[in-house]
Amino acid sequence: MRAAVDNFSILLARRMKAAVDDDITNAFKHGVTSAYTELRGTENKVEIDTADKELVRSLQGEPHFSRSYNNYQDGLRESLQRTISIGIADGQSISQIVSEMGKSANLQTYKLVRLARTEINNIYNEGRLRGYLKGEKELKRQFKYRLIVMQDRRTCRAHLELASRIPGNGLILGDLIQLQQEIGNRHGLSLKGHSLLHPNQRTVLVRA
Numbered sequence: 001m002r003a004a005v006d007n008f009s010i011l012l013a014r015r016m017k018a019a020v021d022d023d024i025t026n027a028f029k030h031g032v033t034s035a036y037t038e039l040r041g042t043e044n045k046v047e048i049d050t051a052d053k054e055l056v057r058s059l060q061g062e063p064h065f066s067r068s069y070n071n072y073q074d075g076l077r078e079s080l081q082r083t084i085s086i087g088i089a090d091g092q093s094i095s096q097i098v099s100e101m102g103k104s105a106n107l108q109t110y111k112l113v114r115l116a117r118t119e120i121n122n123i124y125n126e127g128r129l130r131g132y133l134k135g136e137k138e139l140k141r142q143f144k145y146r147l148i149v150m151q152d153r154r155t156c157r158a159h160l161e162l163a164s165r166i167p168g169n170g171l172i173l174g175d176l177i178q179l180q181q182e183i184g185n186r187h188g189l190s191l192k193g194h195s196l197l198h199p200n201q202r203t204v205l206v207r208a
């Protein structure tokens, strides 16, 4: 029974990883297309090139993602085993135990999905930045952008500083990236891709 629960947990964690990887790819592509279309004002298809694909792969491989799959797998295994032990000790029927197992699995999955959702929003942003870069390159002109930074008690110092230093009329992309690099470095954060300072950040890239 223990081995069966182990195998089941591994299988489910693998399936979830594949599903989230697909979501990441789609969110990124959607971000690229939406920003590109915004600049170009056409529905012309934008190309997803090798550099884009590499960026997607690196985003999928982020350590905090692998940590969450491992936590998911471990949490699932433990809670299923606990559910079975308690069920047997209480003399529950097989169908009662199975129904409790389903509830445990749903709860663990919900936690993983909630985390993935925040990250996928960030990856959408990353795609938008790439889409703007592609659009500018083809139009051979630059525009100004700013970040909408969600500000509340959970906002880190780096993002507070970022919010205060972006002028109202925005910055060109190169300067915006450089500013994030400078602030990020000072706060011990590295810029992932070109717009992600850290996991779980809540910013939106928009044209000024």
Ligand SMILES: [Zn+2]
Binding pocket: 155, 156, 157, 158, 159, 197, 198, 201
């Ligand atoms: Zn932050």
